[in-house]
Amino acid sequence: MEENQMLKEFIEQYKQRVEKQFPTMINSLAGPQRLKDAMLYSLEAGGKRIRPMLLYAVLHGYGRPAVMGDAAACALEMVHTYSLIHDDLPSMDNDDMRRGMPTNHRRFDEATAVLAGDAMLTHSFHLIAADQHLDDAVKVKLIEQLSRASGAGGMVGGQMADMLAEREENILAADLENIHEHKTGDLLAVGLQMGAVAAGADEEAQKHLDLFGRHIGLSFQIKDDLLDVEGDEALIGKPVGSDQTNHKHTYVRLLGVEGAKKRLDEHTEAALEALQHVHADTSILSALAHYIRTREQ
Structure with missing residues (x-):
């Protein structure tokens, strides 16, 4: 099967799989309906579902259900x-x-948006802890991985570093990569890490899947920066040029359009090289790396 078609079918199958679970998952919770409505509003607002897709792709590669x-x-x-x-x-x-819709705090209000985010973060760990399909030792490891990747040393720390960097007039491309390795990359890489642990992959494979994730995480952010300059507003669902308007540090601002494209290619090729050390079916992961480089939204 041609690579793009194979990836398209995989994405559609597993995108539907994860999305169809949200309504029952949220509506079965105790708590005010407005809170649950706000949670579902953002969960059902669309998106590429790249992070769960990476997790499913690893399980698929190892022949796990x-x-x-x-x-x-x-x-x-x-x-x-x-x-x-x-x-x-x-x-x-x-x-x-x-994603082409009013943001959560615009659709509801600021306090409700904060609480909807809080509720989703905490419920995510309950979901893993209550999973009936994994051994307890695996569940503990998955919770440890996700909490590390999303916390102060991971995504949240990367967001804080990004905010602090905005106060600086000049930063280096290496500084920006360090920020986005955590702000964006950690949550992409952890999908691969979690998939590898659930699949029972050996430590060597886990190491190279993590490396793959970190490179495509940076690729993803660089492509986002390029789309903010060259993208189609109707496709990306938000105004083009918002990063420049907000004076944000981006790869395009630091390296120029051509320099950013070169860095995007470098990280994509490094990601693909890491897959050479994983002894499983990595065709979906390879196709995803190519997709991130060429996506239009």
Whole structure:
């Protein structure tokens, strides 16, 4: 099967798989309906579902059933979605639109958006702990991985470093890569790490899958920066040029368009090289790396 078609079918199958779990998962929770409505609003707002897709791709590569990754995949997407809700807040990026829709705090209110994000973050760990398809030792490891990747030493720390960097007039490309390795890369890489642990991959494979994830995480961010300059607003769902308007440090600003494209190619090729050391079917992961480099939204 041609690579793009194979990837398209995989994405559609597993995108539907993770999305169909959200309504029951959220509506079965105790708590005010407005809170649950706000959680579902952002969870159902669309998105590429790249993070759970990476987890499922590793399980697929090792011939493991998808059900082994369902709870972890949903947990991972909930952590990602909570981060977007909080990133959009007036005190952070102050964005009015996300994926072509009003941001959570615009659709509801700022306090509800904060609490919806809080609820998603905490419930993500409950999902893994309550999973009936994994051994307890595996669940503990998955919780440890996700909490590390999303916390002060991972995504949240990367977000803080990004905010601090905005106060500086000049930073180096290496500084920006360090920020985004945590802000974006950690939550992408952990999907691969969690998939590898659930699949029972050996330590060598886990190491190279993690390396693959870190390179595509940087590729993903560089491509985002390029789309902010060259993208189609109708496709990306938010105004083009917002990074420049907000005076944000981006790869395009530091390296120029051509320099950013060169760095994107370097990270993509390094990611693909890491897959050469993983003795499993990595065709989906390889196709995903190519997709990240060429995506239009």
